[in-house]
Amino acid sequence: MRLLKYIGEVGGIVGALMVALNLESISAYGYIFFTTSSIAWTIVAWRMKEWSLMRMSFAFTSINILGTYNWFV
Numbered sequence: 001m002r003l004l005k006y007i008g009e010v011g012g013i014v015g016a017l018m019v020a021l022n023l024e025s026i027s028a029y030g031y032i033f034f035t036t037s038s039i040a041w042t043i044v045a046w047r048m049k050e051w052s053l054m055r056m057s058f059a060f061t062s063i064n065i066l067g068t069y070n071w072f073v
Contacts, residue, residue, distance in 0.1 A: 001047055004040045011037030028071035035064040 011033045018030030038060040045054035 001044060004044050008037045008040035008044060031064055031067040031071055035061060035068055038064050
């Protein structure tokens with residue numbers, strides 16, 4: 001579970017930085033990092049039985065999938 005926490009942490013930070021830079025060449029890929037991060041946190045929250053964190057992370061996963069779709073399709 002420690003690995004999932006690191007993936008969630010680093011993915012969220014890298015994704016935020018990529019989107020915040022607002023560079024067309026990399027901003028879209030920030031959503032891939034965001035999606036990976038939110039999936040990792042959803043799994044961690046589920047294993048820890050932290051239901052409110054799990055629901056929030058699941059909502060972020062859905063939103064990040066939408067963002068990925070909008071950028072790449």
